[in-house]
Amino acid sequence: MEEIAKNIQKKLRISSDAIGENQKNLFLYVSCFFIGMDKNYVIKILEGCGLSAIIDISVLIQCCLVVVSEKNKLTMHNLLRDMGVRKYTPNTLKNVVRVWRQEDVLDVNISGTKKIKALALNLQRSLKKSFRTKPFTKMKLKFLQLNYVELIGDYDHLSKHL
Known part of the structure; x- marks a missing residue:
């Protein structure tokens, strides 16, 4: 079972390693604060924080790291969220x-x-x-x-x- 989890993590990392620093930063904002929230609302907030949210969310969607639901809500798989938060968040x-x-x-x-x-x-x-x-x-x-x-x-x- 542990081997299967490692293989899944390895495949998920391929998409996350392909994105730039701005997208990694935005990925963390989405995974920490905005899962399940309206995409347009999130873009407004993140643009207000000085991030280029429209472009970076588009990149995350193209890399299949973030999904926009039929109701325009940002979602992502729990494994992706957990992997990203562990990978890009300091330990202390x-x-x-x-x-x-x-x-x-x-x-x-x-x-x-x-x-x-x-x-x-x-x-x-x-x-x-x-x-x-x-x-x-x-x-x-x-x-x-x-x-x-x-x-x-x-x-x-x-x-x-x-």
């Missing part, structure tokens, strides 16, 4: 640029880091939490997605790049 939170896993966000929010450009925290209504805005001062956020999160403090602490 010190060097990470995108934070989307709940446990990582909670760790990072306490200390803050200058390298973070994108952060998402999606809690359920029952888990609603409050966070101080001060740790955001160090971050150079271009993208911030919060669901059922309350921010306490001065909004001047949030990135001017948002």
Whole structure:
């Protein structure tokens, strides 16, 4: 079984190795934050972050790394998402640029880091939490997605790049 998984990973890597740095960057944004979201909405957000989303999403679609559903939603196979996130994401939170896993966000929010450009925290209504805005001062956020999160403090602490 492990041999089959390795062969699948090897074949998936062929497409991901063929794309440029801009597409790898955009691939990570999609796989971390935008799976299941409307393609046009995602393009608007990513263009606002300074990325050439229209062109790069087209390249990802041509390489079969991203699929657009009949309802114009961005999707990808879980194996592709997992492979890309593992391959292109640093191993330590010190060097990470995108934070989307709940446990990582909670760790990072306490200390803050200058390298973070994108952060998402999606809690359920029952888990609603409050966070101080001060740790955001160090971050150079271009993208911030919060669901059922309350921010306490001065909004001047949030990135001017948002």
